[in-house]
Amino acid sequence: MQYLEGRKFVVQGIFLAVALVFAVRLFHIQVLDGSYKLAADKNTLQRIVQTPYRGMIYDRNGQLLVHNIPVYDLLVIPREVKNLDSARFCQILQMPIEELREGLKAAKTYSRSKASPLVQNLSTPELAAIQDNLVDFPGFSIKARMARAYRTDNMAHALGYVGPISPMMLEKPKYAKYVAGDFLGISGLESFYEKELMGRRGVQYRMVNVRGVEKGAFRDGEFDTLSVAGQDLHLSIDAELQKYGEFLMQGKRGSIVAIDPKTGEILAFVSAPAFEPTRLTGKGLGNRYMELLRDESRPLFNRPLAATYPPGSVFKLVNEAIALQEGVVTPETGFPCNQRLVRCTHRHEYPANSTIAIKNSCNPYFYQVMFATVRRNRSPNKFKDAALGLAEWRKHVTSFGLAQHLGVDIPGERMGLIPSPNFYDKRYGQNRWGYKTVYSLSIGQGEIGITPLQMANLMAIFANRGWYYAPHFVRRIGNGGPLPQFAQKHYTTVAAQHFESIIPGMLAVVNQRGGTGINANLSDAGIWVAGKTGTVQNPHGDDHATFAAFAPAEDPKIAISVFIENAGFGGSSAAPLAGLMIEKYLRGKIAPWRNRWEQWLPGPAHRFVVHH
Amino acid sequence: MNQVRYSRSIDWVTLLLYILMVGLGLLNVYAASYSPEMPFSKVFSSDWSGLMAFNWFKQLVWIGAAVVLIVILIVIDYKAYDTFAYVLYGGMIALLLVTLVIARPIAGSRSWLELGPVRLQPAEFAKFTTALAVSRFMAGINLRQQNFRQQMVLVGLTLLPPALIIASNETGQALVFGAFLLAYFREGMSPLILLILAAGAVVLILSLLVPKLWLVGVFTVILALVFVFNSRILRHHLPLALSTYAVVVGMVFGVDFFYNNVLQPHQRKRIEVLINPSADPLGFGWNVTQSKIAIGSGGLLGKGFLEGTQTRFDFVPEQSTDFIFCTVGEEWGWFGTMITVVLFMTLLARIIYVAERQKSVFGRTYGYCVASIIFFHFCVNIGMTIGLAPVVGIPLPFFSYGGSSLWSFTILLFILLGIDAYRKQDLVR
DSSP: OGGGGGHHHHHHHHHHHHHHHHHHHHHIIIIIOTHHHHHHHHHHEEEEEEOOOOOOEEOTTSOEEEEEEEEEEEEEOGGGOOSOOHHHHHHHHTOOHHHHHHHHHHHHHHOSSSOEEEESSOOHHHHHHHHHHGGGSTTEEEEEEEEEEESOSSOHHHHOOEEEOOHHHHTSGGGTTOOTTOEEEOSHHHHHTHHHHHOBOEEEEEEEOTTOOEEEEGGGGTTOBOOBOOOOEEESOOHHHHHHHHHHTTTOOEEEEEEETTTTEEEEEEEESOOOGGGGSSTTHHHHHHHHHHOTTOTTSOHHHHOOBOOGGGGHHHHHHHHHHHTSOOTTOOOOOOTTTSOOSSOOOOOOSHHHHHHHTOHHHHHHHHHHHHOOOSSSSHHHHHHHHHHHHHHHHHTTTTTSOOOOSSSOOOOOBOOOHHHHHHHHOTTSOOHHHHGGGGGTOSSOBBOHHHHHHHHHHHHHTSEEEOOBSEEEETTSOSOGGGGOEEEOSSOHHHHHHHHHHHHHHHHSTTOTTGGGOBGGGTBOOEEEEEEEOOTTSSOEEEEEEEESTTSOOEEEEEEETTOOOTTTTHHHHHHHHHHHHHHSSOOGGGHHHHHHSSSOGGGGOOOO | OOHHHHHHHSOHHHHHHHHHHHHHHHHHHHHHTOOTTSOHHHHHHSOHHHHTTSHHHHHHHHHHHHHHHHHHHHHSOHHHHHHHHHHHHHHHHHHHHHHHHHOOOBTTBOOOEEETTEEEOHHHHHHHHHHHHHHHHHHHSOTTSOOHHHHHHHHHHHHHHHHHHHHTTOHHHHHGGGGHHHHHHHTTOOHHHHHHHHHHHHHHHHHHHSOHHHHHHHHHHHHHHHHHHOHHHHHHSHHHHHHHHHHHHHHHHHHHHIIIIISOHHHHHHHHHHHOGGGSTTTTHHHHHHHHHHHHTTTTTOSOTTOOHHHHTTOSTTTTTTTHHHHHHHHHHHHHHHHHHHHHHHHHHHHHHHHHTOSSHHHHHHHHHHHHHHHHHHHHHHHHHTTSSOOOOOOOTTTSSOHHHHHHHHHHHHHHHHHHHTHHHHHHO
């Protein structure tokens, strides 16, 4: 029997082996593996997010445009649902039973004990119907949340819209503070000023037990934060002017941008065709969005920012300013209206000086003006000379805010195109192109693209005689001012006196007999409009009409650009429209004898086209 | 006999360990049932019946009763255990039978006897009576001598109580009787039986993890390799090699049959979630998942006394009885769980030490039975809370809340101390 005593070591060994396994396993799950701690917090910590009031949006006269209203969601806590009479439930809510099943399944997948939305944005009749019957449906509840509501039917393109955050966005670090189901600005001002509008969310950590019953604050609220309401935005938009602009653009495609040249504040921002901002709120947002997206007239396309057109004859003003700055012409320089250089569209008096040339928009004259700027005989090779000249020309042009982002405070701005020598080198080869290749730039046609916003800004520059503030919508954030970048003056490379000598030409366009922009004339109301017409060659159809202007010429308060697609010559449709806008803004009303314009202008663009 | 000698002969180390473990157990039962809405002061202002609503207070009452039990057990002459071993065994079998007939089912098991306000689980007391009976029997035979009839009687003695317990649907408590094998091993049982059982366990786990045809394939390849590289062994021991192979292959399929046809669906589920707890996290996997989360979130030093969120907010089920170890793990961290493991190891080592110093086979076998039973509970209970063993409803000795369990372990342990205390007097007499 003695040798059996040794077996006590075997027994002890078994005991110790198990203890060792436990020690290692416990060390692993308690000390090494942190995932259990996270799981424990997920069990017991409930994060209650208090979404603050989203900031409201006002126009420049303090008129409320965008505010918040409560909407109601139907929530469900799957584990509390008992004996659900689905037939009756679906009948009350007028929803197909498959939808209910899908919804319940999705809610269960999310969590059995936490509430998830089953129906969002209950309509008023739905809310009334279900609220009375809620006692019969345990596990279902109604929760109010705030949604965007609009006091205006206009400027959807500038305001943008608010929508639920997408799963794709949630993965980006930029949206780390958001959770699924949150709403945020998707486009326009709502998106650009998301941070300011949203405010700061409050977070409270509550401890809950296994049944979801609250058991008090976590660490006495050490980690809780209070919510801070979003800041209101005060826009520079004049809601009346905006409404008027959208009215005038009815039935057309195009845009109107009006800027206060002294401040860079945008007064009107019309993109046509337009749609009511309410269409991108509430139930069925996704469907309506798709509807707008599929619309052939592309209402979602933010034309003032994202459409680039050749500026047409308006660009002659820029070429004249550059030539004056370079000293290659004077205001008194005359060039013959030589039709062999380039066709001139209308018959007119001899362009003996720049004012006459601008008034009549003489193509050969500006061919020669730009030729003087570009061909300076700095190289015996005419190709090299043209390239040198074009590079210098481009430097001046870009100082007008062209071929760059102006930095407006909504997303989606396009830069446009001002070609560089490099651009033509790539297309034709180095030293294989000359002035004859690029001459169309002299009259604002060809390989050049600018946005309606840049065009309006161009007018602001002429109004200011050489400088601009970046155009922007928001003049006040909460109680503060605009963003700092909008208080920074940008100067062009052209001296003020050169602008001064171009303005008589612009005045002549509108105010002299035979001027191309005579339809924008407001002299009868004592307003001196300075402007320039343009007709944008369009290889796809009828030409686009454009007119850009500022007024009053002696103390400019508004700079405006109007683009109407496929409306032919700028003087016949764009000019009167700009005139009305200016009058509306400066006088607040339209002279009775111009009412016929008001009646005639809204409608399809083709009516303005005169085929020769 | 005089009192001084008597008090000296009690094994103070074991007693101290017992007091420590029961004390720590009470502390954790208090924490597990602690509710911030019912603070201590409020409890004491309420009356007695109100106090009885608290697990920790009831546990305190049972500890008080256990002290009385201890005194009685030590005062009783050790010879009484020897003498009345079979009587106690018989009485217990009768009690199990009675329970089976009259007990109302509680949570699917007919194992609780209700005596007025107190509920007792006779299965708990089957452990020490069976231990006494087999020790008594063992003292009269020699396991080394291959007396088949005696061996069968021993097997019968060991298997009768668990059979009755299984009939009352309390499988966990029945499994405990398997622990007696360790005691028999010490008394001369062939180690082959332990090895075969261990191999069986390995095959069981393997056959649940890998497809059984793979397993058979692997064993065949091993046999073939042995044959190729050392054909001499096979030639000399061919019958042994082939029969081992046959047994192993038989086990693979046997386990499969056992798993699919013998086990009840809920038992199958428990093994399934052991292998993959995320298979059914809200159903059968819930206990394992939540208990691992509670223990795992404790960290190195724990969240502190009464600070455990998982246990206090009811995420862990049965938190003061079978899952009391979760409270230890969550509130005291690895530090606390290691103290518990070390306490058990020390106690087991001490029991083995005490058993080995017994002069009689009866005393020694009984000592080993005590160690084996406590070890089995320790193994399975802690194993299930950390996902190493299937969820079998057996308590952690001395720690878990519950009168039956506390008393049964107290009796189990102090009968041994009683026997041990008289060991020296035997010499004196």
